[in-house]
Amino acid sequence: MPSLPLLEMNNVVAGYGKIDIVNNISIRVNEGEIVTLLGANGMGKTTTIKTILSQTNIRKGEIKYKGKIITRFPTYKIAMLGISYCPERREIFANLTTKENLQAGAYLLKTHKEFKENLDRVYALFPVLKKRQNQISESLSGGEQEMLAIARSLMSNPNLLLLDEPSLGLAPKLVELIAITLREINDSGVSILLIEQNAKLALELSNYGYLMRKGKIAIEGPCKELKNNEGIKDVYLGIATHQKED
Amino acid sequence: MNYLLQQIINALGYGGVIALLAAGYTMTFGIINLVNFAYGEVFMLGAFAAYFCINIWNLPFWLVFLIGIAASIVVGFVIERTTFKPVRGADMVTLFITGLGASIVVRNLAVMIFDDRLKSFSLPDFLKGLHSLGDILLFNKTIAIVLVTLVIGLVLIYLVKKTKIGIAMRSISYNAQMSKCLGMNSEKVIIITFIISSSLAGIAAYLQGILFGSIQASMGFTAVVYAFIASVMGGVGNIVGAMVMGYFLAIGGNLFIAFLPPDLVGLKSLFVWGVFFLILIFRPSGLFRANIK
Amino acid sequence: MKNPKVIYSLVKYIVGAASVILILFVLDTYLSGFWHLLFLLFGINIILAISLNITNAWIGFFSIGHGGIMLAAAYVTAFLTLPPSFKNGIINLHLPSFILNTQFPFLPALLIGALFGTIIGVILVLPALRLRSFYFVTGTLGFNIIMMTIAENIPKITNGPMGLRQFPDYTNIWWVWGVAILLIYLGLKLKKSYIGRAFIVIGKDPDLAAHMGINLLKYKTYAFALSSFFTSIGGILWVHLILNLFPKAFGLGFVFNVVAMIVIGGMGSISGAVMGAAIITCFTEVLAPVEEGFSVLGLSFPPFLGLTTVLLGIFLIVILITRPQGIMGEKEIKLDFLKRFLKERIKLGRTG
Numbered sequence: 091m092p093s094l095p096l097l098e099m100n101n102v103v104a105g106y107g108k109i110d111i112v113n114n115i116s117i118r119v120n121e122g123e124i125v126t127l128l129g130a131n132g133m134g135k136t137t138t139i140k141t142i143l144s145q146t147n148i149r150k151g152e153i154k155y156k157g158k159i160i161t162r163f164p165t166y167k168i169a170m171l172g173i174s175y176c177p178e179r180r181e182i183f184a185n186l187t188t189k190e191n192l193q194a195g196a197y198l199l200k201t202h203k204e205f206k207e208n209l210d211r212v213y214a215l216f217p218v219l220k221k222r223q224n225q226i227s228e229s230l231s232g233g234e235q236e237m238l239a240i241a242r243s244l245m246s247n248p249n250l251l252l253l254d255e256p257s258l259g260l261a262p263k264l265v266e267l268i269a270i271t272l273r274e275i276n277d278s279g280v281s282i283l284l285i286e287q288n289a290k291l292a293l294e295l296s297n298y299g300y301l302m303r304k305g306k307i308a309i310e311g312p313c314k315e316l317k318n319n320e321g322i323k324d325v326y327l328g329i330a331t332h333q334k335e336d
Numbered sequence: 337m338n339y340l341l342q343q344i345i346n347a348l349g350y351g352g353v354i355a356l357l358a359a360g361y362t363m364t365f366g367i368i369n370l371v372n373f374a375y376g377e378v379f380m381l382g383a384f385a386a387y388f389c390i391n392i393w394n395l396p397f398w399l400v401f402l403i404g405i406a407a408s409i410v411v412g413f414v415i416e417r418t419t420f421k422p423v424r425g426a427d428m429v430t431l432f433i434t435g436l437g438a439s440i441v442v443r444n445l446a447v448m449i450f451d452d453r454l455k456s457f458s459l460p461d462f463l464k465g466l467h468s469l470g471d472i473l474l475f476n477k478t479i480a481i482v483l484v485t486l487v488i489g490l491v492l493i494y495l496v497k498k499t500k501i502g503i504a505m506r507s508i509s510y511n512a513q514m515s516k517c518l519g520m521n522s523e524k525v526i527i528i529t530f531i532i533s534s535s536l537a538g539i540a541a542y543l544q545g546i547l548f549g550s551i552q553a554s555m556g557f558t559a560v561v562y563a564f565i566a567s568v569m570g571g572v573g574n575i576v577g578a579m580v581m582g583y584f585l586a587i588g589g590n591l592f593i594a595f596l597p598p599d600l601v602g603l604k605s606l607f608v609w610g611v612f613f614l615i616l617i618f619r620p621s622g623l624f625r626a627n628i629k
Numbered sequence: 630m631k632n633p634k635v636i637y638s639l640v641k642y643i644v645g646a647a648s649v650i651l652i653l654f655v656l657d658t659y660l661s662g663f664w665h666l667l668f669l670l671f672g673i674n675i676i677l678a679i680s681l682n683i684t685n686a687w688i689g690f691f692s693i694g695h696g697g698i699m700l701a702a703a704y705v706t707a708f709l710t711l712p713p714s715f716k717n718g719i720i721n722l723h724l725p726s727f728i729l730n731t732q733f734p735f736l737p738a739l740l741i742g743a744l745f746g747t748i749i750g751v752i753l754v755l756p757a758l759r760l761r762s763f764y765f766v767t768g769t770l771g772f773n774i775i776m777m778t779i780a781e782n783i784p785k786i787t788n789g790p791m792g793l794r795q796f797p798d799y800t801n802i803w804w805v806w807g808v809a810i811l812l813i814y815l816g817l818k819l820k821k822s823y824i825g826r827a828f829i830v831i832g833k834d835p836d837l838a839a840h841m842g843i844n845l846l847k848y849k850t851y852a853f854a855l856s857s858f859f860t861s862i863g864g865i866l867w868v869h870l871i872l873n874l875f876p877k878a879f880g881l882g883f884v885f886n887v888v889a890m891i892v893i894g895g896m897g898s899i900s901g902a903v904m905g906a907a908i909i910t911c912f913t914e915v916l917a918p919v920e921e922g923f924s925v926l927g928l929s930f931p932p933f934l935g936l937t938t939v940l941l942g943i944f945l946i947v948i949l950i951t952r953p954q955g956i957m958g959e960k961e962i963k964l965d966f967l968k969r970f971l972k973e974r975i976k977l978g979r980t981g
């Protein structure tokens with residue numbers, strides 16, 4: 091077990107403008123792990139991830155990657171360090187084709203050989219993307235766009251993948267596929283910081299979890315323990331009920 | 337019939353100038369949503385720089401050409417830093433007024449300093465002469481301009497579709513925040529876009545100089561209006577669309593006044609604006625797809 | 630027994646009107662040539678600035694088309710007010726003969742011209758209203774250019790680029806300041822009235838306005854009609870002051886002047902418009918002699934044509950960068966403290 095975490099956030103206070111959304115957040119992602127942020131909507135999960143990327147106003151605290159401070163680094167420099175992002179609403183470039191989106195994801199690669207290798211790898215993970223490679227990405231279905239977003243974030247050979255709500259709006263079968271794919275990705279050496287409202291999926295997939303409530307960490311622990319935690323069960327139950335109502 | 341053909345051929349030269357300007361204009365318009373009327377003055381000052389090189393220092397034409405481009409790049413940079421950077425992020429109307437204001441300021445300064453008379457711009461010897469195909473006259477310089485425009489067009493298409501920087505430009509134009517998360521340095525790319533755009537203005541300036549044999553301090557405004565309208569018609573950010581529309585406006589303008597009685601020649605701009613209004617009313621997003629560069 | 634409040638406000642209005650008339654009379658008689666001209670220009674600029682606020686600031690449709698409207702209105706009025714000796718004699722305008730041979734008095738000519746300007750303004754803006762704000766502005770720019778181009782290219786009617794001269798000297802302090810004060814009063818009252826507030830809601834949040842039951846199209850039309858009407862009057866007064874009219878008269882530089890007035894004064898504020906008009910008027914008139922070249926302390930400066938526009942442009946850009954809301958923002962000068970001050974003095978006067 092490596093002693094130095096891949097990513098750590100220590101006592102971070104951040105938000106937008108003058109408003110703080112996350113208050114005193116401390117999170118750790120160790121190499122090889124899948125760590126999940128749980129919590130209801132609006133509790134600050136996405137803000138936490140955006141803070142790592144310097145897309146928020148960081149008032150206090152520090153963020154370290156591989157032991158080095160990266161707080162407030164320009165977003166593109168953080169990407170260059172090997173941190174990749176798959177945002178909540180996918181945010182694929184609708185004006186580009188599928189393949190071009192992947193090319194954009196591969197922006198940091200140095201050689202065409204690397205690009206080709208990674209392209210083949212993501213096509214292997216998501217064969218449907220290969221089928222649609224020359225289609226304008228705007229015309230892809232919701233599930234295909236999610237796959238594209240994840241694939242794009244893998245193109246740069248990241249060490250750490252920040253993944254926000256990959257299962258949002260997807261059919262259960264697709265969610266299963268995504269889960270399997272995430273496990274594969276993790277097995278190949280990519281650490282993942284995952285935000286998921288689907289607590290069941292998150293807890294099954296992840297090693298460690300943090301439950302956020304109103305911008306603070308309320309509960310944390312290895313997922314094996316969290317599964318039996320009453321507080322989490324509330325969240326889980328809440329999600330389950332919500333899903334039944336759909 | 338021959339008369340019409342001649343009108344079309346006559347317009348090919350100016351069409352090239354406008355096509356290049358429109359391409360440059362649509363690039364900045366597309367990537368940071370900036371309507372830059374001061375672009376016309378970048379164009380004009382590039383022409384004047386070239387003019388001084390020819391008339392004062394008697395430099396060879398290729399050096400003049402390069403200096404014109406360099407001048408445009410410098411002017412474009414200065415205008416961007418002084419007028420646009422401080423208001424970056426403001427709403428489009430404010431940006432428009434700022435750009436319009438800047439163009440008025442620079443244009444009037446130029447008229448004050450250089451006066452608005454026509455200044456003769458010499459044509460390099462190897463471009464002189466013409467061919468006649470039956471009744472129709474075709475100038476060598478027109479051929480040169482069309483060739484240059486074609487080559488540059490192809491280069492731009494290659495740049496935008498096949499190179500890394502092209503992908504970066506297109507991504508940033510769609511979603512700058514996400515592009516940064518992929519490692520793209522958006523500031524750098526925007527500056528590069530500005531440089532390319534200013535260079536296009538410099539090239540177009542030299543071409544207009546040799547086409548008309550003269551330049552004048554107020555040449556920027558008409559040109560930038562054509563460039564703007566061509567960009568909108570071609571779809572904002574669409575380089576090919578802008579270039580095609582540039583040619584369309586030039587050729588259309590000539591044909592328009594060909595059908596009018598000779599004393600109404602001044603109404604050419606009516607054609608251009610008329611087309612613009614028609615497009616706006618019937619198809620506000622332009623004829624070609626918007627946002628694809 | 631009439632309500633004392635009614636009598637009080639009636640007295641207020643009569644005293645107010647009387648004092649204004651008295652002040653104008655005094656100014657008219659005693660102001661010398663340069664200051665007189667300055668004062669008239671100031672008044673015309675107030676008219677133009679307040680009119681522009683209605684469309685650009687209140688309903689939020691930033692327009693730079695007022696040049697074209699003034700041009701149209703000015704030419705129509707010119708056809709009516711120019712002496713037949715000019716229309717028929719010196720130049721041969723191809724207008725109906727009853728126009729060529731008569732010279733209208735100012736009021737009907739003014740109204741007809743303003744009406745024409747209003748109709749043009751409204752008709753041309755209607756299809757453009759659904760354009761996004763930025764395309765709308767460019768459309769108005771196009772409108773200006775088209776009007777100028779037409780005016781230049783139908784010499785049989787407009788005498789082309791040479792323009793029209795020999796205007797009767799109709800503009801005087803009463804016309805200019807009568808309209809200006811009317812407009813200030815109207816503007817202030819409108820701002821507090823339903824119509825005015827509807828305008829402002831349309832500008833700030835059109836969806837909300839629609840939900841409140843405001844007929845967007847109707848009110849936008851009203852706003853443009855009102856604005857065009859008074860802009861036309863401003864243009865007509867201008868032409869009958871400087872006594873010539875040519876296609877480039879209301880070109881981009883002129884248009885920009887008015888924009889500068891409302892930006893500097895504060896978009897949406899009537900008092901701001903007045904202040905902006907004051908500043909720009911002084912600015913322009915102080916720089917006018919510099920433009921023509923002058924000599925000071927033995928050094929002679931060459932003419933710097935266009936200097937005013939350059940400096941004004943720079944000034945405007947600086948304002949947009951440093952204080953985009955202008956002097957007043959959207960607010961008006963609060964007269965409360967002035968009222969209280971006067972009341973104190975009156976009280977002291979009574980007891981003392």
